[in-house]
Amino acid sequence: MKEKKNNAFTRWFYGEEDTLLDKVEMKPQKEYAPREGEIRELMKEREMLREQIYDVEDNHKLRLFHKMYQIAAVIFCLTLISIMLVTVSWLPPNGDPDNPVNNEVSARYIESGLQETGAVNIVTGMILDYRAFDTFGESNVLFIATVTVLILLRLDKEKKALAKPGVPVYQKPVDELTIAKAQADDRVYEPKNDVILQKVAGFLVPIIIIFGIYVILNGHLSPGGGFSGGAIIGAGLILYLNAFGFEKTERFFTEKTYKWTCFFALTFYCLAKSYSFFTGANHLESGIPLGTPGAILSSGLILPLNICVGLVVACTMYAFYVLFRKGGF
Amino acid sequence: MRGIMQIFTCILMGFLVICAISVTFSKKLLNSILIFMSYSLVMSIIWMLLESPDLAITEAAVGAGVTSVLFFVTLKKIHAMVGEDNDERKEE
Amino acid sequence: MNFVQNFPFFSIILSMFSGIVSSVLPARAAKWLNTILISVVGAMSAVLLVYLMGTGESYVYWMGHFPAPWGNEIRAGVLEAGMALFFCVIMLLSMTGGRKKLLGEVEYSKHNLYYILVNLLLSSLLALVYTNDLFTAYVFVEINTISACGLIMIRQNGRTIEAAVRYMIMSLLGSGLFLISLCMLYDLTGHLLMSNIKESVAVLVSHHQYSVPLMTTIGLMCAGLAIKSALFPFHSWLPDAYGYSTVSSAAMLSSLVSKGYIFLLIKIFYRVIGFEIIAESKVINVLFVFGLLGMIFGSLSAIRENDIRRMISFSSVAQIGYIYMGFGLGTESGMTASIFHILSHAATKSLLFIAAIGLTDVSKGSRQIVDLTGAGYRNKIAGFAFTVGSLSMVGVPMFSGFVSKLLFAEASIGHTYKMLPAVIVLAISTILNAIYFMKTVIRIYVPERRKDCEVITIKNEKEYAVTLVCFIVLNVMLGMLSQPIVQWIHTGLSMFG
């Protein structure tokens, strides 16, 4: 080992001392409880069910049926594929510039896309300006998907979950909920305080997140855009969560953060696009400057919209993961 | 040069088909998901070769990244990784 | 441009925006926002309908600064505006009718999420109705699918979750087929806009180019949408989904969600491929056969069912069979009959679901038909409404079901070889309908005094009673005013051309 420097980074790099140690205190977590018996019981129950229902041991007919089912499935697959292959063989040839797809539509995107939208990346210009209605619909798909996952996996406190007092309750959700809560709460599993994982994550997470921000901000100049950048940031957050545990992430990312970030980003998106649709349809000037193509602050609404989409996607991906893990933020 | 690239594309596409079929017939769920991850990565390389870098970057981030992670969490939740866990404990 | 012409765009964007806003509102506010939204959109559609009736021609509306083949576009005609109005009315009534049940069946903390789903469902229905671009249609089909899945499983018991899984699998198969046929169509024509595709397809057909892929494409597209709208062999998810979800979801799913897909299919027939080409192709024969099978097998399964809500759900399978049979006839009058049946089925089926819930509530919550004995006396308004709905389903004159059956019969007469099967199956299906609906109606009016059951009068459930009265009026109106409505459908279809 070489001589010690009083630099925090070098000390950390040589593994002398964890600089994060004093600043971020990690509470001692419960040990990972095997709960082997429970799992065994589950498997056993499942096996019993399987036997009861399928009766595999005795029922040769059923076994035959399964064989036939598999063969029928393969035959179905082959038939479908051959129909589609015949169709493909009649389609226009691949890579030919004279195909019907290469018509005036794509020609205008390429020839005047730069002037009309200000985006160097024609694909981004197309999805966020020419065909923006589709893209707005797409962000709504993501939004509604999170809503559905929230409905399915969020475990609410019992008081909140019940309707107001005085209203007849036909079916109590509490029973299933409490069982689910016990199972889903997997805080006991983590963090395992894996030093290698934490070190690597400490290196990688900032790089990943910065790369994601770069991809979002350069969406109109280079490949990528709001969606891919957001997914990269989301992946970075998930890595961070896995390395350091919920305790740390909950300090900056709770359900409230998620809710309001998504709300503001989508509201801005909606209002901006409504303005541009309305002025476009009524043949008014939009008055949004396009800037010089190639500069980072150019191409009108595309940059802010990319940022909005990126925020929504990053939050959504992280939210999916957290909800899957423990049913709540 | 183009001929070589074409052969390369063909090999990758063959790999895609093999991946898809082996997902169908693999016994362990964990294996299927790993195969699906590699399928996604190969797909993003093919999109790179087809001159669509936007798609390639998105597929690499989403298909091979986030979707697979979600699959893994689901597997954990449904105790499908239980076999491996037991083995580890025995070795300990 | 007239200001009224902005209304389709306003209604779509408003419903999306209110969905986004609902995510941060408490449940009560979300409820009011939802009610106001549906009423406002309905009012706007009504004004638009009157305006379009006045001008007599459809128009296109740019979504953005670029004209049609480059930018997105929506298109409004008489049929679209009327459908939007009708969807809003049904949705408003279904929501008010099931609101009380919602409190008991859904966790209170998730109510605002429910209203988000409903708002986005409305937006996707409106977009499917108004869109003039196939890919936009695909995106909104997905929103429709996901929100329908949410509506099914918001009442979280094992049955609904299993139904939601089945529903999602079927729908995703349908979406996959729809998307790949969309890609092939794009490859053959180079366009995504409906009117441009139609021009290119007409050129291709007249030159006999690409006839094989064109045929496969049409087939796959019809198959995809038929799977999504639960045509007969693909209906396995339907009884559980409609039978066990909370009542306003069931009413909306049966009357709106599948109708959205069917309306999209009509648009594809008329505005994408061209009705003459469809009528000559073999695809509609397949739809015709499956429609007939659905009419018979749906009714047969409904007869076997002892559970009132599952019985109504199986009846939906039969009714969707009617609609596809109308498509299968391949004539203008068959199409008119189908569109009228969309309206009449939507009005009747949601009425039946909401009335059934009133009947089961006064029978200790049991859904077995046997336990409903005398329920018509304990909850008079629900009993009356259920009777009206059943009579309409069976096809008694004065109610909407009668008119649609008449239109189907008229449409099939004059067809050389499809007349006989269509008329015979129509008769059989009517008899089967009569058997299971009349059985239930008689059962709920068998006099039996049960002291242990609560009695609901109009006074103590005003909202519910008003909803049912509105539904009854709607049904009778559809039955009595059929002439102007058929006239309106004809005008709308001619505007499609």
Place this chain on the structure above:
Amino acid sequence: MVGPNLFINYGEAVAVILFGIGFSNLLLQKNLIKKIIGLNIMDTAIYLFLAEKGYIAGRVAPIVVDGVQEVEAYINPVPSGLVLTGIVVSVSVTAIMLSLTIRLYRRYHTLDLDEISMRLKKEGL
């Protein structure tokens, strides 16, 4: 019966083969997780099909370089845009399906839909 372009369109051919495999998996596999993987394979196959359709031999990606704006320089940008939209949809749908799977497993401790419906029948619920 078979048209002239099968071997030129080898990319599309692979795409539809994958589509068939994915479709059959989604429809016929018994295990829910494998169904979901099938769904993803089907979707990516469609996107591969679209990307093949946009490709034009010898042209580059549609990002304007050095102000060159001739149609002959770039591939068709439309399919890329459509695929970008489509990928988002398939991710959302996958997340929903997986969360449904978790709930279903919590309730019934199995991933086999047929098993669940048989159980429901036996319970007579």
